[in-house]
Amino acid sequence: MRRELHAEWTKLRTTTGPGRLLLALVALTAAASAAAAATVSCPSAGCNYDVPKLSLIGVQLGQAIVAILAVLTISGEYGTGMIRTTLTAMPRRGAVLAAKAAILTGLTLVAGTVAVLGCVLAGRLILPGNGFTPAHGYPPLSLADGPTLRAAAGSVLYLVLIALFSLGVATVVRDSAVAIGVVFGLLYVFSILPFMIADPDWQRLLWDISPMNAGLSIQATVHLSSLPLSPWAGLGVLAAWAAAALLGGGLLLRQRDV
Template sequence: MRPLHAEWTKLRTLPSTWWLLAATVILTVAVGAAAAASLTSRVCPSPEACHEDTVKLSLTGVWLGQAACLILGALSMGAEYGSGTIRTTVTAMPVRWRVLLSKATALSLLTAGAGVVATLLSLWTAGLILPTNGFESPSLTDGPTLRAAAGSVLVLTLVAVLGLSAATLLRDSAGAITVGLGLLYVVPLLANVLPSPTWQQRVQRWFPMPAGLSVQATKNLARLPIGPWPGLGVLAAYAVGLLAVGAVLFRARDV
């Protein structure tokens, strides 16, 4: 418990932590609201004609909010390397895997809390907007909607862990953020310009995004490149796998 308490204290006293958590909520809700408001009669004459996945649309903001989570994860480790306080940390707590596990646990708890707030507010806001255009409000009593909401919280949490993992590997906040943003945004964009549909589908299936975001889909699941839970599993494999590699290197290095 001592390492966890120490890492919790460090994380919550970082000036950037609360700004980034607030940014996660604000970006997620604002983009989701804008997406829901885009379903006007001009774009979609009727729900029957449109067949829009309104739940996924309401949670569109997770796509942008995850950037703040990635940055938070990277700073939770990278800031210590940048300031040199990582030496004090490993001197006070020599069992390094416990240090990293405590960082990941504290980070996950904070990010998950912000993710719950962001997801619930996104669905609530969309529930106010969608009926004005003839669509039903998303309801958490519906199984697919609940899965999409819970999955969105997990996406944000895993992306934060991904940022932590990258910073542990690279020992640099800027490098970790650059690599992480590339995985989240650049790779999916490049997939769209690949000449081969087969390779486009492979990228969509085996890279963290958009595989992870497939958990938000509630309609036309058979058409997805990868199923909702397997897609989330791909993102989890990246986050946890890189964290495990980072733990090995963290133990092997001088610092």
């Protein structure tokens, strides 16, 4: 698969769009977390915040950029017609999709790590000035703390899984606008459905299968017993969505003429 990897890396490296999206991922994710940290406060009477999760709230914005990058990785070629050239030069279609997924994973890992570190740094610098101090039970954010490290590392994995999920969806539908609409709908619209239904059993089910709600459970560090899903189980739900999307996309890619 070396040839496919080299080709996909060359495509991404020689176009300006992916680089700008990766920079936007880092900047906007950290900025959103900084803005959230600046707007909350912990009064002298105390408060009840999950500080690591609060500091990582920018991931909810960053995932949109990751989704757009992933969708354009393949649907952009369908839009320009370059996909025919790609599949003619590299007829092993499964290998082409795997190469796209591998390059996308590497880029998202790097940019996502920088973005998440920026979120943690923003929380560490801003929150103490808003009352989140050791006196109120909130020591400075540190990756040396096990739950905080798990939330941060899990957030990076979350972004990677969002990228793979979006790539799979884009491979299925092939159109950029439709693919982005489907991904955003499954992430953002699906996430609010549990709050629109009164039946508690349906609420729990919809929460458990929502890719965003379940996946972001990985950021929780307090009151874990009250969560519908444990942090790693929630991330597993998102992994299942990503695997299903990639499998469906791979099968359709092999069966279609293009």
